[in-house]
Amino acid sequence: MKTNIYVNNDKFITGMTMKDEAEFENNNMALHACENIEHIVSNRKKLAASLHCELENFICANQTHSSNFHRVTLADKGRGADRIATAIANTDALYTYEPNVLLCSFSADCVPVIFHNEVNGLIGVIHSGWQGTVKEITVKLFEHLKQIEHCNPSDFHIQIGAALSQEKFEVDEDVYVKFKDLGYADDFMYYNDQTQKYHIDNQQTVKKQCDLAGIPAERITIDPTCTYVSPDGFSYRQDKQCGRHLSFVMKKSE
Template identity: 30%
Template sequence: MNVIFKSNNTNLNFVNGVAFLTFPNLSELDFVKHAFSTRIGGVSDNEFNSMNLAFGRGDSDENVRKNYKLMCDAVGLDYSTLVSSAQDHHTFVRKVTSADCGIGIERPKDMLSVDGLMTNEPNVTLVTHYADCTPLLFADPKKHVIATSHAGWRGTASRMGQVTVERMTEEYGCDPEDIIAVVGPAIGGCCYEVDTPVYEKFASMIDLRPAYFTKSLGRGKHIVDLKEVNRRTLLSAGLLPENILVSDLCTKCNSDLLFSHRATNGKRGGLSAFISMTE
């Protein structure tokens, strides 16, 4: 697959034919391994071509598991340590341990609503899933805590980023000013068109100054910049501006590299974010 990659703040890596993205602010942390998958380097075909990491969309489970193993080998993660979310566009953040490894990958999902994962244990790899929704990744270098959350428009409007920070603070004693965060590749403000009821959800977030992330197009159509909403939500949760990286990649604009639900009218595979701590 030939792709043209242009980004000022997100790195494209190739290992053994597998392409994945990394983010400089997390790469600087020597106790963290992380990655965001692309479409390149897997075994799936048709609309799942080729690194599909989504179960239940029509690709075989065997292919999806092979793809996870290829990703883990490329990134340097232990496949047996993966723990998957069970996303339904809510804001529950699950505290996980090594006892949960394999859930959602080699073991059945045991909960129905998990849009965020967090841990303070090394060798536990948190995995969340996307195809236009906003990935949020977190690492606290003082407390050695990591988290990752899924923020679709509903999660973004419900301030998933703030909820995740609050859970990290409650469970592990994290100070928001210490947390390093990434707002990952998602459908951008260039492409995310919504109707009036969805727009009104964001227009009501007065404290975040919605004029900076919404625009009306007329005839009941509007633009919402989900990544900017999430950035402002993280700032309101106490994170420092210099500790937040917002990827400049739009999934729809880069649908040759990244799965996009909007670009394909739903005929697509899935992307995953991975984050883990070493000993």
């Protein structure tokens, strides 16, 4: 099972599953975009075993390209793990202090943001497609974590996962204007005269949002894998029937 492990130390494990032809449905992890639910449950169980946890430790949301986030408690354990009906509704970011729960985010071109706070142990995942980026879900969540959870932004480590590259992220003027209106994305866009399309670097825009939240640049890492170009990537732009990557974070018990 192909998985990019980004962090694995005595306190945290973070990573992102990748496309793998040796697994059911190419290692698709999404119940909302699959041929057979049993295949996805089997893939998730295999992932759980590799991470030394159980499927009932997974916590999944019903992602809607919103800017909504949810603080996970132990009562949420297992939500969305083996069926969609129990997933946390209308939510695109999760965070928690709880150990031994696997926070999950699903993507196929959208930008996954995986983070952990090495001082207070807070962990989280964000799903930031272009809609989430222009709604500033990352900015809003980190503002909440600073104000409500009293986090110091310098204590976070951020991993921006594999996503659609700027070269492959072509948009029309309507989407370009939404990014332009952010006021800080100009450096991450260019216009292609031949195709009359704009190209946007969503990963760099999200990184800028982390910068604006006060997170030091040296604590932000970007996976350069393009989900469209790489054989290990699921790309909705390339194939509307594609599977989904699962980006995850778990705090290990003391």
